[in-house]
Amino acid sequence: MYAVLALTKTFDGAKVDVFERYPAPFGLVRYGVAPDHAETKLVTNKFHETLTTRDDVAFYGNVQLGRDVSLGELYDSYHGVVLACGTSGDRRLEVPGEGEHRGVLGAREFVAWFNGDPEHGPQSATHAAVVEALRSRDGDAHVAVIGVGNVAIDCARVLLRDADALAGTDICEHALEVLRAHPVRAVSVIGRRGVAQASFSPKELRELLNLRNVRVVISDENLALEPEDEAELAENRPRRRAHEAFVKRKTAGECASEDGCTKILNVRFLASPLAFGGENGVLSWMKLGRNELVGAAGARKSIASGETEMVPTALALRSVGYRAEPIQMTVKDESLTQLRLPFDEKNRVVPNAYGAVAVSADSADTIPRLYVTGWLKRGPTGIIGTNLTCADETIAKMAADFAVAPPPDPVEDGVDRLLEKRGVRVVRAADWIQIDRLERERGAARGKPREKFVSTADALKAIDRSL
Ligand code: NAP
Numbered sequence: 421m422y423a424v425l426a427l428t429k430t431f432d433g434a435k436v437d438v439f440e441r442y443p444a445p446f447g448l449v450r451y452g453v454a455p456d457h458a459e460t461k462l463v464t465n466k467f468h469e470t471l472t473t474r475d476d477v478a479f480y481g482n483v484q485l486g487r488d489v490s491l492g493e494l495y496d497s498y499h500g501v502v503l504a505c506g507t508s509g510d511r512r513l514e515v516p517g518e519g520e521h522r523g524v525l526g527a528r529e530f531v532a533w534f535n536g537d538p539e540h541g542p543q544s545a546t547h548a549a550v551v552e553a554l555r556s557r558d559g560d561a562h563v564a565v566i567g568v569g570n571v572a573i574d575c576a577r578v579l580l581r582d583a584d585a586l587a588g589t590d591i592c593e594h595a596l597e598v599l600r601a602h603p604v605r606a607v608s609v610i611g612r613r614g615v616a617q618a619s620f621s622p623k624e625l626r627e628l629l630n631l632r633n634v635r636v637v638i639s640d641e642n643l644a645l646e647p648e649d650e651a652e653l654a655e656n657r658p659r660r661r662a663h664e665a666f667v668k669r670k671t672a673g674e675c676a677s678e679d680g681c682t683k684i685l686n687v688r689f690l691a692s693p694l695a696f697g698g699e700n701g702v703l704s705w706m707k708l709g710r711n712e713l714v715g716a717a718g719a720r721k722s723i724a725s726g727e728t729e730m731v732p733t734a735l736a737l738r739s740v741g742y743r744a745e746p747i748q749m750t751v752k753d754e755s756l757t758q759l760r761l762p763f764d765e766k767n768r769v770v771p772n773a774y775g776a777v778a779v780s781a782d783s784a785d786t787i788p789r790l791y792v793t794g795w796l797k798r799g800p801t802g803i804i805g806t807n808l809t810c811a812d813e814t815i816a817k818m819a820a821d822f823a824v825a826p827p828p829d830p831v832e833d834g835v836d837r838l839l840e841k842r843g844v845r846v847v848r849a850a851d852w853i854q855i856d857r858l859e860r861e862r863g864a865a866r867g868k869p870r871e872k873f874v875s876t877a878d879a880l881k882a883i884d885r886s887l
Pocket of ligand 1: 511512513566567568569570571572574611612613617618619620621624692739740741742800801802803
C-alpha cells in the first residue's frame with residue numbers, strides 16, 4: 421500500500437491495480453500486528469481510503485499470484501509490476517522432535533491464528549494444535565517462546581494478558597474462546613544469546629514486563645553483563661534501555677500487581693532448545709541447553725556449555741524470524757513472456773538493486789519493469805513504517821529507470837478476461853467496503869472494533885448475500 425501511494429504520487433495519471441490473495445487487504449497489518457496494538461493499525465485508515473475512494477486505484481482481492489494469474493500475465497498487462505508479497509514462511513530451529521510434535525508451532529502461524537488469517541482459522545491444523553496443547557495441561561500449561569524479538573513479545577503478551585482485556589480488541593473469537601477456556605499458567609521467553617543482544621524494542625518489553633497479574637522471573641545471572649556486553653550496550657541505546665527495564669522490574673519485585681499474580685513470565689537468556697519430545701505427536705517436554713557467550717563486542721556468539729535441563733512444555737512457539745518463500749506458479753501460464761521470478765535462496769529475498777529485480781542472485785543485471793518492495797525485497801526486519809521508505813526507494817528507482825527507458829505499452833489489456841475465464845471471484849473495492857462494514861458490525865455486537873471473517877468462503881458468502 422505504501423508502494424501504491426508512492427506510485428500515484430510519482431507518476432501523473434498512472435492507474436494502479438492492487439492484487440491480494442485474500443478477500444481483505446492490508447496483509448501484515450491485518451494478520452501480523454497484535455490485536456492489542458490498535459494504534460499500529462491506524463495506518464489502515466489511509467490505506468482503506470486509497471483503495472476505496474480513488475479512481476486511479478483498483479482492488480483485485482481474492483486473486484493469488486501463481487494460483488489465479490501468472491507473473492508473465494501481469495508483466496504482459498502493465499507498464500510495470502511491483503511485488504510486495506512479504507514472507508509466507510518462518511525459520512526453523514532444526515532440532516530433533518521439532519517436526520514430529522503438533523505443539524511445536526511457528527510464531528507466524530500462532531499470530532496468524534489469533535489474527536484470523538484464513539489459512540489458520542478454526543478449521544485449521546494450527547487451531548487444532550493450540551487447542552490440543554493448552555487442553556492437555558488445562559490451566560497449568562507452560563508455553564515456551566523461542567527467540568527474543570518483537571514477535572516473541574507479541575506472542576507472550578497475548579498468552580499472558582487477561583482474556584477480558586483481549587475481549588475488547590479485534591482478536592478473533594475462535595482464539596479468544598480458546599485462551600479464555602484454557603488459560604496458560606506460565607510463558608518462558610528464551611534467547612540463545614544474552615540480555616545485551618536481545619532484539620526486542622524497549623517499549624514492547626516494558627509493556628510485557630508490566631502486564632497485570634503476571635509474576636516476572638529473571639535470574640541475576642541472566643542480567644549480569646560482561647565487559648563486552650557493557651561495550652555493546654554503550655553503543656546501543658534501545659538495548660541499554662531494555663536492560664534497564666529488566667533491572668527496574670526486578671527491583672520492583674517479581675509480582676508488581678496489587679491484587680497478586682497468578683501467571684508467570686520466565687525470561688531466560690543463554691539457552692537453546694536441543695530437542696522436543698512427547699507421546700503420539702503431543703508435545704510434553706523440551707530439552708533446554710545452557711549457552712555461554714564468546715566473542716568481542718559486536719560479534720557475540722552463543723556456544724553450548726554442555727549443561728542441559730528438561731522443561732515440561734505444552735506448546736513451543738518458534739519465533740526466530742520469518743522467511744520468504746519462492747512464489748509457486750501453479751496456474752497454466754498463458755503469457756507471452758513466461759517470466760520466472762528469480763529467488764535468492766541464501767538470503768531468502770528476491771534479488772534486487774534498490775528494488776529493481778535482478779536476473780539472479782549473483783548478477784547486477786535487472787529485469788526491466790519488474791520491481792519488489794517490503795520483506796520480499798530486504799528480509800523480515802523493521803517496523804510497519806520501515807516499508808514506507810522501502811517502497812519510496814523502489815518507486816524512485818522505477819521512475820529513474822522509466823526516465824531512461826520509457827516502458828513499451830503493454831501487449832495485453834489487463835487480466836480481467838483471464839480471471840473471468842478461470843472463474844475467479846474477484847473482490848472489488850466495493851466488495852471490500854461491504855466486508856469491512858460487516859466485520860465492524862459483527863465486532864460492535866461483541867463490543868469489539870471488528871470481528872474478521874476468518875474464511876475466504878464466509879467473506880465471499882457475506883458479500884454475495886448483501887449485494
Ligand atoms: P527478530 O527481531 O529478527 O528476532 C529474531 C530472534 O530470533 C532473535 O532474538 C534471534 O536471536 C533469534 N534466533 C534466530 N535464530 C535462532 C535460533 N536458531 N535459535 C534461537 N534463537 C534464534 O525477528 P521477529 O521477532 O520475527 O520480528 C521481525 C521484525 O518485525 C522485526 O524487525 C521486529 O522488530 C518487527 N516487529 C515489530 C513489532 C512492533 O514494533 N511492535 C512487532 C512485531 C514485529 P539472535 O539475535 O541470537 O540471532
